[in-house]
Amino acid sequence: MLAEVGYLISALGYCLFLLLLFTTRNNGLPKKLLILGVSANLFAAAFYAANQWFPTVLNVALLLESIKSLIWLVFIASCLKGDQQSLLNILRIPLNLVIISIPLIALVVAVLPISNPENLLKWQYLLHTLMSLEMLILLETFYRQADQERWAYKPLVLALGGIALFDFVLFSEASMLNQIDPMLWEARGYIFAALLPFLVVAIRRIKHWGIDIFVSRDVVLHSSLLVVAGLYLFIMALAGYAIKLVGGNWSNVIQVVFVFLSLTLLAALFLSNQFRTKVKVFITKHFFANQFDYREEWLSLTQKLENSEESITDFYQTATISLMDAINCNSGMLIKFRDNNMQCLAQLEHDDLSQIDIELLNQVLPFIKQSQWIVDIEQLRSKPFEYEGLKVNHALLNGCSFQLILPVFQKDQLWGLVLIQDKDGKRLSLNWELRDYLKVVTAQVASYLFQHEASKELAENAQFAAFSRMSAFVLHDLKNVLAQIDLILSNAEQHKNNPEFIDDTFETLQHTKSRMEKMLRQLTDKKDSNHEHLRPCIISALVQDIVDQRCQTLNPVPEINIVKDQQLILDSDKLGNVLYHLINNAQQATDDQGKISITLDCDDTQKTAIIVIADNGCGMTDDFIQNRLFKPFDTTKGNAGMGIGAYDAKNYIEKMGGRIDVSSDVGKGSSFTLYIPTQ
Incomplete structure (x- = not known):
């Protein structure tokens, strides 16, 4: 009798509230669905109140609960899309179809002609538990998206949320015990009646039904946490029921301890900022578009x-x-x-x-x-x-x-x-x-x-490298000048009274002075053009002068073989330095009793002058020729060499459009062939 009184009070309250709804001026689909939802609650409460005279069939009660849940879920969905004026438009949205799928399944299960419907009771209770959880999630999303309208919608959310939360507890316990708790069922009518004033306040506050939903990161976070909490509590409830079945005399104590620890763990996780941050980052990374492209x-x-x-x-x-x-x-x-x-x-x-x-x-x-x-x-x-x-x-x-x-x-x-x-x-x-x-x-x-x-x-290192390279070339030229002065001094004691020696000495000093002036001019005048030093030069005369003036201090003295002479227009000093370096290297690589030959020829068809410097000295390996011979600052002479002579020779000949070919056999000698264009 106590339950029937509660549902009767609830039915009377919903009847008055329904009359009040008809007096409001708000129109639109949400109001129509609200009237339909209140009518469903009124009918269900009246039906349960008549249980004293007409006993309620459980399957019919579950059918009514499914219809009520379906109407209220569609109502909330219509409020989440305030611009929708047609029920058909609401149902066309894929998310809304997912929302109403659970109550529709519950309706089908409730009307199925099954001989033993008690076998499906647990599943029906589970479906109603899920519907209550679904209602809580939608209400939480709805409230967070209300923004400036939260004050108006708060009573509505409290009323529907309270009903959904009570039903969640009722049906989750029923799904575990396979029966509805009589005490909770008796209290349900009074709970519904107690929450009714919130609905009255809501319709007075709300001027515009519906809000434009925007699924923000915070909304998804809190909704996800709510879903996780619901599933967690449901699993823990199943575990608690299992403990009660197998726990014997200690089942109640163990169950209380287990529930307390479960709730403590849930609270610890939800209060953990690190846990919430990780969940939010996971949701944002995997379910939202990036803020930045x-x-x-x-x-x-x-x-x-x-x-x-x-x-x-x-x-x-x-x-x-x-x-x-x-x-x-x-x-x-x-x-x-x-x-x-x-x-x-x-x-x-x-x-x-x-x-x-x-x-x-x-x-x-x-x-x-x-x-x-x-x-x-x-x-x-x-x-x-x-x-x-x-x-x-x-x-x-x-x-x-x-x-x-x-x-x-x-x-x-x-x-x-x-x-x-x-x-x-x-x-x-x-x-x-x-x-x-x-x-x-x-x-x-x-x-x-x-x-x-x-x-x-x-760039700074390149400047230092250029300076070092310039210094190396200066030292190399100074070494050549020193060799000429050393030649004069070594013969001065013997020929100092010879007029021809005196004349040769002054000629050599004049040549040395010219070379020093040219070197200083190149260092100080960066715009100095190489074309100013080009002049006609007979190759045989240039080679003979180098041998006579600069190659007499070392043995063996080269032999000159002229096959065909040629006159070229070039910088004779520069070419002279190149030839002197190659001849000097040949002298150092050959024993005093060895042989060095310089052959001069010309290829008229290729318009190329050919100079071959050959010796029968120690020779070079192919690896040395390929990797070290023309590499700057790489020398085999220790402190006596700079390692730039061969590099300078190759660089100069190639700038003229020619080339240097090298052939050598270890222990047999080497041959350098210079090809110089005549034009």
């Missing part, structure tokens, strides 16, 4: 870096400006660490670092080096637990002049920092996606910085 952003940033190079000569400033533009900020600073000191390389509308800034950075640096994390000052101030292991003086956070700290790493070593502050007062929401985007942007800018630093260092 990384391909477009990458191309845009690359284009900005390239375009800025044309107008800004300081590549540090270019990198800072491009990074600020990529994240729509207007103030920043680029800092590099050198010998444990911070050096500001670029500033964009940012003041110099204060003592507070420097002290804060010194406290944050160990954490950044270890974790390689981007640090958000505001987040660090309000949620310090996000930065586990980072301990800073919070007074410094309130006085610092930047908002974000972006680390720049080079091969896992902290290269520098980018400090960002938006002077317009906008605050970046530093979620996982923005962190990833900032890492991508920082990596691109860092690559640009490292490339330019490497290019700058390479």
